[in-house]
Amino acid sequence: MKIPTKFKAVNLEWSVVDMPQEIADNNSAWGITYYDNARIEIRVDLNTSQREHTIFHELLHVIFNALGRDDLNKDEALLDAISGVQHQIEQTKRGNLHGKK
Numbered sequence: 001m002k003i004p005t006k007f008k009a010v011n012l013e014w015s016v017v018d019m020p021q022e023i024a025d026n027n028s029a030w031g032i033t034y035y036d037n038a039r040i041e042i043r044v045d046l047n048t049s050q051r052e053h054t055i056f057h058e059l060l061h062v063i064f065n066a067l068g069r070d071d072l073n074k075d076e077a078l079l080d081a082i083s084g085v086q087h088q089i090e091q092t093k094r095g096n097l098h099g100k101k
């Protein structure tokens, strides 16, 4: 799958960028979402599958923050579980609902 570099959500234009090395050196997180400036950073030292999982995880932070659900937004295990299923769907999806190629 392609990880987006830009997308629009909740009336903001978000950017997805590589996590600066100095941030990665001082943080074990695979990704960080900055709500104030609509930016998601993803570690560069992850493999493709990990990067894909991370973007789904960070997008959930965007969604739950926008919904004002900080109770859900801080539940990292929940976000990992949901993003894991989303990633599985993305990796295994086939076909076209309308039968066109």
Ligand SMILES: [Zn+2]
Pocket (backbone or CB within 6 Å): 057, 061, 076, 079
């Ligand atoms: Zn998280």
